[in-house]
Structures are given as structure tokens and as C-alpha cells.
Amino acid sequence: MNVDSLHSLLENAANKHGHRIAVEFSESQITYSELLVRSSRCATVLQEVGAGPGKRVAFCYRKSVDAIVTMFGIIRTGAAYVPIDPAWPAERMQAVVDDAGISIWTGSANPPAGVTGITTILVDFENPELQAGGDRNRIGSMSGPAPSPERGVANILYTSGSTGRPKGVEITTKSLMHFSKWAAGFLELTAEDRIANHAPYNFDLSTFDIFAAVRVGATMCPVPESIKMFPYQMAKFIADRRITTWYSVPSALIMMQLRGKLPEHDYSRLRHVIFAGEVMPKSALQSLARELPQASLANLYGPTETNVCTCHACTAADLADDGPLPIGRPIDDTLIWIVDANGRPVARGEAGELWVAGPTVTTGYFGDADLTSSRCVPAPNGVGHCYRTGDRVRLRPDGVLMFEGRIDRMIKCRGHRIEPGEIEAALHRHPAVKQAAVIPLADPVFGSRLKACIAAREGMPLGEPELIAFCKPLIPAYMMPDIWHFMDALPQTDRGKIDLQSLVRDNSRPSASPPGPTP
Amino acid sequence: MREQMATRTREQLRDYLFGTLMPTDRGAWPADEASLFDHGMDSLRLMQMLVYVEETLKVRLPDEEVTPERIESVNSLVEWIDSRR
Numbered sequence: 001m002n003v004d005s006l007h008s009l010l011e012n013a014a015n016k017h018g019h020r021i022a023v024e025f026s027e028s029q030i031t032y033s034e035l036l037v038r039s040s041r042c043a044t045v046l047q048e049v050g051a052g053p054g055k056r057v058a059f060c061y062r063k064s065v066d067a068i069v070t071m072f073g074i075i076r077t078g079a080a081y082v083p084i085d086p087a088w089p090a091e092r093m094q095a096v097v098d099d100a101g102i103s104i105w106t107g108s109a110n111p112p113a114g115v116t117g118i119t120t121i122l123v124d125f126e127n128p129e130l131q132a133g134g135d136r137n138r139i140g141s142m143s144g145p146a147p148s149p150e151r152g153v154a155n156i157l158y159t160s161g162s163t164g165r166p167k168g169v170e171i172t173t174k175s176l177m178h179f180s181k182w183a184a185g186f187l188e189l190t191a192e193d194r195i196a197n198h199a200p201y202n203f204d205l206s207t208f209d210i211f212a213a214v215r216v217g218a219t220m221c222p223v224p225e226s227i228k229m230f231p232y233q234m235a236k237f238i239a240d241r242r243i244t245t246w247y248s249v250p251s252a253l254i255m256m257q258l259r260g261k262l263p264e265h266d267y268s269r270l271r272h273v274i275f276a277g278e279v280m281p282k283s284a285l286q287s288l289a290r291e292l293p294q295a296s297l298a299n300l301y302g303p304t305e306t307n308v309c310t311c312h313a314c315t316a317a318d319l320a321d322d323g324p325l326p327i328g329r330p331i332d333d334t335l336i337w338i339v340d341a342n343g344r345p346v347a348r349g350e351a352g353e354l355w356v357a358g359p360t361v362t363t364g365y366f367g368d369a370d371l372t373s374s375r376c377v378p379a380p381n382g383v384g385h386c387y388r389t390g391d392r393v394r395l396r397p398d399g400v401l402m403f404e405g406r407i408d409r410m411i412k413c414r415g416h417r418i419e420p421g422e423i424e425a426a427l428h429r430h431p432a433v434k435q436a437a438v439i440p441l442a443d444p445v446f447g448s449r450l451k452a453c454i455a456a457r458e459g460m461p462l463g464e465p466e467l468i469a470f471c472k473p474l475i476p477a478y479m480m481p482d483i484w485h486f487m488d489a490l491p492q493t494d495r496g497k498i499d500l501q502s503l504v505r506d507n508s509r510p511s512a513s514p515p516g517p518t519p
Numbered sequence: 520m521r522e523q524m525a526t527r528t529r530e531q532l533r534d535y536l537f538g539t540l541m542p543t544d545r546g547a548w549p550a551d552e553a554s555l556f557d558h559g560m561d562s563l564r565l566m567q568m569l570v571y572v573e574e575t576l577k578v579r580l581p582d583e584e585v586t587p588e589r590i591e592s593v594n595s596l597v598e599w600i601d602s603r604r
Binding site for chain 1: 561563587
């Protein structure tokens with residue numbers, strides 16, 4: 001197979017597997033041949049409004065066939081797509097539009113009021129009128145070879161930023177090509193596979209579902225938004241859609257294991273269950289292994305900036321003890337270092353920060369040279385750059401990596417990467433907030449829950465309802481603290497900073513009521 | 520009797536949902552027909568709510584019957600819970 005770009009993956013799939021179903025969603029489906037034609041027509045429309053190399057195009061979709069058509073349409077033009085979660089507040093959308101210099105917006109609906117300065121393209125190939133000969137059917141397909149994106153950046157994924165503004169991680173074509181090739185080989189994917197797409201498009205997990213599927217001509221099966229909160233419906237979806245490969249954050253799997261009644265369903269087609277994005281509790285893994293004995297289980301690791309960089313295929317030995325699950329060994333062509341606070345490699349077996357170099361590593365943060373130079377540093381071997389993950393790891397004697405937490409304050413909550421500083425910045429915009437700190441509370445199912453500790457200015461009474469209402473337009477729902485604690489003053493260190501360790505220590509009691517079925 | 524129970528269920532549920540579970544402005548609790556999904560219902564809160572209903576209201580809610588339609592609003596929830604008593 002001779003492919004050198006994401007679009008050539010699609011061309012190759014259309015040539016080899018044109019009649020096969022590329023995307024199956026709800027009652028809709030589209031073959032690889034149709035996907036190639038429709039995405040090329042979409043590219044023509046996008047080109048007319050200026051999309052091309054060096055441009056960023058907003059991509060605001062819930063799961064649908066049109067979303068995949070549009071994604072490949074943007075890729076076809078050589079522009080970078082910038083996923084925007086339709087559930088984000090308008091202010092966050094605008095922040096991303098401004099930061100990425102976006103002038104073209106694609107989506108299944110108009111952007112909310114308040115998002116301005118853009119040309120909107122609504123793609124709706126499912127509309128019967130358009131299929132029957134509307135304007136779009138008269139639009140020709142974009143011809144000629146697909147141009148390469150500027151600096152090789154295929155998409156920009158925005159994650160929580162500690163300064164209060166989201167930051168845009170540049171994901172290159174090279175990264176996605178390398179990762180999808182490795183993943184397809186590791187899992188021995190073929191055109192017969194049916195790969196679920198659970199993660200939203202603004203999560204890097206979704207790039208596996210899409211590009212690994214296209215690489216082998218497999219069928220993508222997006223999970224409808226309407227069932228993603230419902231463990232039984234998701235468990236049934238996997239069986240009904242004869243899914244062979246499932247990839248999600250652990251919390252989605254834990255929900256299904258707790259309330260999905262897995263033993264009731266037929267999972268004879270399910271070959272692989274892979275997870276990433278947060279720590280998988282061993283007890284949940286053991287239960288999954290019991291209830292899905294025919295599926296291989298694998299733990300993939302990597303921040304958005306590195307895509308997947310290590311992998312651990314779960315073994316019987318992993319399941320036999322209650323210790324933490326390894327994050328495994330580096331994937332193909334990936335180099336890692338475990339370093340101390342001065343960037344010097346630690347002795348074998350000692351814990352340190354994980355630095356990663358290789359083809360999947362980001363080129364940096366869009367438009368933020370300072371942040372890029374602080375996180376993407378010269379590699380210790382003197383060849384190229386590597387990414388400082390901020391994750392604390394240790395190498396086990398048998399050569400696998402163990403994750404031991406963060407060296408900074410970042411919190412993982414249901415797979416979302418949350419910088420407490422972004423929530424604190426929103427809280428500090430309230431005139432009555434004198435001090436604010438957001439800390440994680442351990443949760444047995446969802447990794448962490450968020451607790452906000454607040455001190456109000458004197459004479460300015462403040463309560464939870466007011467702060468919730470204030471923060472709603474500023475931060476996504478998943479960043480809203482679950483618990484609010486009002487104090488006269490937050491504890492301080494000798495140097496006058498908020499004593500976060502003291503707050504965390506005082507709140508390290510286990511949660512009273514872990515969510516699970518009543519016996 | 521049945522009507523009284525439904526009223527009590529509704530009060531308890533509203534207190535729990537909007538007073539404890541959801542990120543809701545206490546001064547403006549949503550109406551009983553309002554979509555809970557528009558007011559912060561997510562996967563974690565759904566799991567917590569099911570545990571609350573089972574442990575506090577003592578009503579078993581079968582997993583296979585948990586659908587978007589049934590937890591769309593306070594009204595649909597109360598109707599479902601009462602049908603399970």
C-alpha cells in the first residue's frame with residue numbers, strides 16, 4: 001500500500017474496498033466510494049470560501065456520517081480541522097476561533113450567537129432534497145492531488161490550559177499516519193473489522209477510530225450521543241452493531257461493567273477492548289476480563305501532545321494481582337526518557353518525569369511559541385525535540401512503565417484533561433471571589449471529581465448558586481466543580497501561596513456513595 | 520394514596536436533583552418538564568441518581584429500562600419511578 005497522506009488513505013480504501021461500508025450511523029451508511037466522492041465535493045465548497053493549506057477550519061459536529069464526510073473534505077483541501085465540541089459555551093468556542101485564527105466554520109448547525117467573524121458551511125448530505133438533485137449535487141469534486149497541510153498540521157486539538165485559556169495542540173499528518181499504521185498492525189485490523197467511535201472528535205482517541213479504520217477499509221460505527229450516558233444501551237450497541245474493536249476512556253467501560261449487564265449480550269464478534277485517557281482500576285479490569293473473555297484488553301497511554309506513545313497488552317499476570325496496571329512499552333519508533341527535575345535521566349527503577357520523542361509527538365501549541373518551547377525541549381539524545389509529559393513514571397525491572405501520577409496539578413476526570421487553573425481563572429473573574437482553588441477528590445469510578453474551595457471578599461457574601469450561574473458561560477460542563485466549599489480564608493504556605501497540599505489532605509476521605517447497582 | 524406518593528417522590532427528587540446533584544442555580548430551579556440534559560445531567564450524575572433512587576426511594580430501576588426518554592425530565596422520571604413501585 002502506497003499512501004503518504006490522510007487523504008491518500010481514503011483514496012486507497014475507496015480503490016480497494018469501494019463497495020464496503022465506511023461509516024454506519026443509526027439508519028445511515030456510506031461506502032468508501034461514496035465517502036471519497038462526497039468529501040471531494042465538500043472540499044470544493046470549502047475551497048470556494050478559502051479553505052486550503054495554512055487555513056484552520058472549525059469542525060463542530062456531533063456524531064454523524066456528515067461529520068466524517070466533512071472531516072475528509074477539510075483534509076482534502078489541505079486545511080487543518082479544529083474540532084469544537086457543540087456542548088462548549090459560546091465564549092470557549094469564540095476563544096478557540098480567535099486563537100486558531102479560524103474564518104470558516106463547518107457543522108450540522110449554525111454556531112451559537114456570540115461566535116462571530118466566520119463563514120459558516122452547513123454540510124447535510126443526509127438531506128433527501130440535496131441527494132435528489134439540490135445545489136450540492138451540482139458541485140463538482142475537487143480534482144488533482146490533495147495539497148499538504150502547512151507545516152504538516154492535520155488538526156488542532158484544544159485542551160484545558162492552566163492560564164485560563166484553552167491551548168491548541170498541533171497534531172501532524174505524520175503523527176496520525178504513524179499511529180494508525182502502528183495500531184492497525186498491533187490489532188491486526190482488516191476490512192472485516194467494525195470499529196466503534198465513542199470518543200468525541202475533540203478527543204485524540206477518536207483519531208484511532210477514524211484513521212485506523214480508513215487505513216484498512218474497516219467500518220466506523222459512531223456511538224450516538226443519545227446513548228453515551230446509558231451503560232445498558234452502549235453495551236447493547238456493541239452487540240447489536242457487531243463491533244469488533246472498542247476504544248474508550250475507562251469510565252465508559254466501567255459504567256458498562258457496572259450497569260450494562262454485559263453477560264446478557266452476544267459479544268462473539270468483539271476482538272479488542274482498548275482504553276486510554278485515565279487510570280483503569282484493576283478491579284474493573286478483572287471484571288471486564290471475566291465478562292468479555294474473548295476480547296483482548298490493552299492499555300494505551302499518551303497525552304494529546306504525543307498521541308499514543310506506549311502500550312500494554314493485558315496479561316493473565318496483570319489480572320492475577322491487585323497492583324496498578326502498567327502503561328507498557330513505547331510503540332514503534334518512539335523514544336522515552338525518565339528524567340529528574342533537572343532533566344537528567346534517573347537511575348533505572350527510580351521515578352521521574354516521562355519525556356517522549358518520535359513521529360507521533362506534536363510540533364507544539366498553535367500560536368504559542370513560549371509554551372511550545374517550555375514543553376517541547378531538545379531530546380536528551382541530541383536528535384530533534386521531545387515532549388515533557390508532566391507524568392511521573394517508573395520503569396519496572398521487566399522493562400514496562402508504571403504510571404505514578406502527575407508532577408503538576410492537571411486532573412483527569414472521565415477522560416477529560418482539566419487544568420484547575422482554568423477553572424480558578426473563571427472563578428476569579430467574579431468580583432466577590434478573593435481566593436479560589438480547585439482540587440481533585442478521588443472517585444472509584446470516574447477517576448476524580450472536582451471540589452472548589454472559595455473565600456469571598458469581606459462584606460460580599462457569595463454562594464454556590466451564584467458561582468455556578470457565573471461560571472456556566474465560561475467553562476464546559478465537565479469542568480464545573482461537583483462540590484463547593486466556602487471558607488473564611490484558604491490555608492497558605494510559608495511563602496503566602498495557597499496551600500493546595502493541605503486542602504487535598506483535608507479532603508482525602510473516600511466518597512460516601514460510590515455509584516453502583518443496588519445488590 | 521398513590522397521588523400523595525407521587526407528590527412526595529417529586530419533591531424528594533427535585534430536592535436531590537437540583538439541591539445536591541446538578542449544577543443548578545438554587546434561585547431558578549428548572550421546571551418539571553425541562554430537559555435535565557440541558558441542566559447538566561451527565562454520565563456520572565446519572566449513575567449517582569440511580570443509586571439515590573434505589574437506596575433512598577427504595578425503587579429498583581432495571582438497567583435495561585434506563586433510556587433518554589425516561590430521564591428526560593422530572594416529570595418523566597416521576598412517572599417511571601411510580602410505575603416501578
